Structures are given as structure tokens and as C-alpha cells.
Amino acid sequence: MTRPSVPAFAARPVASIAVVVGLLLTALSGRYGYHRDELYFMVAGRHLSWGYVDQPPLTPFLARLSTTVFGDTVMGLRVLSTISSVVAVIVVALIAREFGSDRRGQILAAVCAAISGFLLGVGHIVSTATYDLLAWMLIGLFAVKLLRTLDGRWWLALGLTAGIAVENKYLVVLPIGALLVSLLIVGPRSVLRSWWLPAGVAVAALFALPNVLWQFRHDWPQLTVATGISEDDGNENRIMFIPLQILQLSPFLVPVWVAGFLRLWRQLPWARSVALAYPVLCVAVLIAGGKSYYALPLLLVLVAAGCEPTLRWIDRHRPAAIVGLVLTALTSALFTLPVLPPSAVDFVIPLNKEQGEQVGWPEFVASVAGAWEQIPSGDRSTATLFVSNYGEAGAIDRYGASHGLPTAYATHMSYYDWNRPPDSNTGPVLLVEIGRTPIREQHFRNCRQIGAVDSLVSNDENGTALVLCDAPAEPWTTLWPKLRQYY
Structure with missing residues (x-):
């Protein structure tokens, strides 16, 4: 069966949007101060190990690398986090391209990613979620390429990304698991019969092995941490899951990702498993009592898919679309970036407590x-x-x-x-x-x-x-x- 080709990549405008995000995050990176977790990461970076009680080693290592290269300051610490977010914006546009979006659709996808509250929020500080977001976007890109081309060699790229990402956060197994379940349900199952799949698993296992061995030798403390968090916050996480999914990305982007889900399900049958992966992932997170942001990255994949139908709506309602994008940018910046005076941070803490953790x-x-x-x-x-x-x-x-x-x-x-x-x-x-x-x-x-x-x-x-x-x-x-x- 012939698979669709992709349009040319709108490299210059997409890169320009990503650079603007990088400049904004850099300009604001030192405005408040260190986040609680960043203070921990910096100390952990001085005790480098293949594992820690509550996390794998990659984020502490990158914190140490960033401060060593760019200076032992708040701004120096956050340089690599900013770069990661810049790359994530570009990858979202590349995913839109894989779904058939032309130049305008790719630009819109980059804009939507750039003004989303989640990307700005995790890009502003150093956290495991910062690098997890980029990993999920790359996994989404390689998964869509796999499904579009039916070229099993993309399993190697998926395995390599997942293996490195496991050294940052175990949550990366969730999108891959959700995708595998969705492939079994709606297909195309042929990609599961490729010998490249076990090769990709082997690559992932090779890169994940050092931390897995560390956890094994220390009686799996990260499972103890995860169980405790679920027991303490699980019910609250379940109650707030849907509201926070909407608020943390941006309420104004809801029509875009809904359009993306419907488009994948109705118009791109080869990508139905990508659409189904999101509700499958949500069910898994709800059962586990995990935090709402555990499933947020897949919404950006749906946003990328929804840009093409959204453009048709924009062409008919240009003034309303401009107002919507501006409001998205303003509200995302207000609630995720240090734009308010420190004395006024209490205004945003009810929706984003991480702001208060930097003051x-x-x-x-x-x-x-x-x-x-x-x-x-x-x-x-x-x-x-x-x-x-x-x-x-x-x-x-x-x-x-x-x-x-x-x-x-x-x-x-x-x-x-x-x-x-x-x-x-x-x-x-x-x-x-x-x-x-x-x-x-x-x-x-x-x-x-x-x-x-x-x-x-x-x-x-x-x-x-x-x-x-x-x-x-x-x-x-x-x-x-x-x-x-x-x-």
C-alpha cells in the first residue's frame, strides 16, 4: 500500500519561532530564583551516580553540565533546559509535517507549541519533565514516521530515544506502552511483526540498563517513592486530572487538539493508533493515580495533527483566531513565566504552585x-x-x-x-x-x-x-x- 509523502519543511519560519521562545525563556530565566527541585538537582549533580532514590541520573548530570559550561547561576543552570524546549517546538512542527501539514500548518503547530502553558512552564526551569517533554515529542515523531512509512527501522530510533529517556524518567515507557496497546486494537499490526521491533527493544534496554541495575542493587527505591506519592496524592490527582489537562496546556488550544484527534481517527486511518494512544494513556495514569502532566505531551501530538483543520477555520474567522492566539500566549506567560513582581506571585499559585517554589x-x-x-x-x-x-x-x-x-x-x-x-x-x-x-x-x-x-x-x-x-x-x-x- 502506498503511503503519503510529506510536504517540504518550513525550516526558516519554524526555526524563527523556536528562537523567539529561546530568547524569551533566556530573558526571564533569572527573574525569580532557583526552584526547589533545581537546588536538589545541583547537589545531586555533585554526587553523580547511575541512579538516585527518586530519579535516574540524566537531569542531575545535565544540571551539572549546564552550570559548568554556562556558569553557576540561575541563568547558567537553565540554558540546556531552554535549548531542550526550543528543539521541542521544532519537533512539534515536524510531527505536523508528518501528518501532511504544509508550510502554514507547520508554522501554526510551532506557534501552538510555543505558546502552550506546559512547554513554557517546563522550559523555564530545570526539571525531569523538561527533558521528558522533548523525549516524548521525539518518540511521537518517530512513531508517526513508522506508521506513515511502515519502515521498521524507525523502531531503532524509538528504542534509542526511549533508552536515553529512561535515564531521565521512567514515565517514557507510558507513551510507548499506550501506542503498543493502540496498535493491537486498531493497527496497523504489521509494524509489530517486524524484526526491527526486538532490535529497538534491545537498544532501549542497553541504554536503560545502568539505571535499572542501580535500582535493582538498591531494592527499587524509586518504586517506593512512586507508591508513596500515589497513596498520598492519588485521589486528588484523579479528581483534578481533566481540569488540569485543559488548564496546563491552555484552554484555548482545546479545539485544536480535539480537531487533531478527530482528524486522525476519521481521515488518517494509518494514524488512528496515535489518536487512541492518548485516551489509553489517560486511563493508565488515572488508574495509577499519577499526575495530570504525565499525559500532557501526547496532547501536543494531537495539536500538531489538528493544525490543518484549524487553518481552515482560521481562514474563515481570522480576527477571532488572532485574538485566541494572543490570549493563549498572554495567559500561558502569566501563569507559567516570572512576569509578575515576586510579591504578586500568590495570584498564580492556585493554578501553578511551581511559581511560588522559585521565590x-x-x-x-x-x-x-x-x-x-x-x-x-x-x-x-x-x-x-x-x-x-x-x-x-x-x-x-x-x-x-x-x-x-x-x-x-x-x-x-x-x-x-x-x-x-x-x-x-x-x-x-x-x-x-x-x-x-x-x-x-x-x-x-x-x-x-x-x-x-x-x-x-x-x-x-x-x-x-x-x-x-x-x-x-x-x-x-x-x-x-x-x-x-x-x-
């Missing part, structure tokens, strides 16, 4: 330093600074030296493995607790609150308790395993 870390460390100074100077040599999560520990690692603070210890995620207080630390313990925790405080003697963090915005650290205890109740060697936190 107030230097002030947080200053508050901790004020509490530390309440410990008599003669007792500080045997005192311990013990914080409740990796963001707090990372912030003190970053800003604490200028305040005379010692190393901050934490049992959260991989911080547990990196450092532990010596048993000679028998003196006072300053606990930094997001909420006072009797279960934790019972391991220390005579605890009393001596202060609290007053954050500029209503983020997780606002109101964090600063609790001073006389001493640990037992040696740190004995105490440490009792305090481990997987989530």
Missing part, C-alpha cells in the same frame, strides 16, 4: 540563620542543623555559607545517602519543619519552637517552624534509619 529561598536561609544564632556559640561545634526536605537542604547548601551556617542534614530522598551527622554531634539540634511533627520531634530532647519562616509568598515554606531541641535522643548512627523519608 524566597535566600530569605528562608536568612531566617534559619537567625534561629541558628540563638544557639550559644560554645554549643555550635556539636550542634546539628536538620531540615525536613531536599529543597531546604539545597537552599542552605547554596546560600548558607554567607550566613555562617553549617552543613544542613536531611533524610529526604537521596540526601539520606549523601551525608549523616557524626555521633560526636551530641549538642543542640535545630529542626526546620514545614509543619511541627511530633513523630519526628520525639527523637530529640526538650523541643520548643523559637521562630518561623515568613515567606514573601504563600509557598510550601511559608510558616515553616524553626524548632530548637537540646540534643538527639540517641546517637545519629542509630537514629538516622528511623528518620528516612521517601516522599
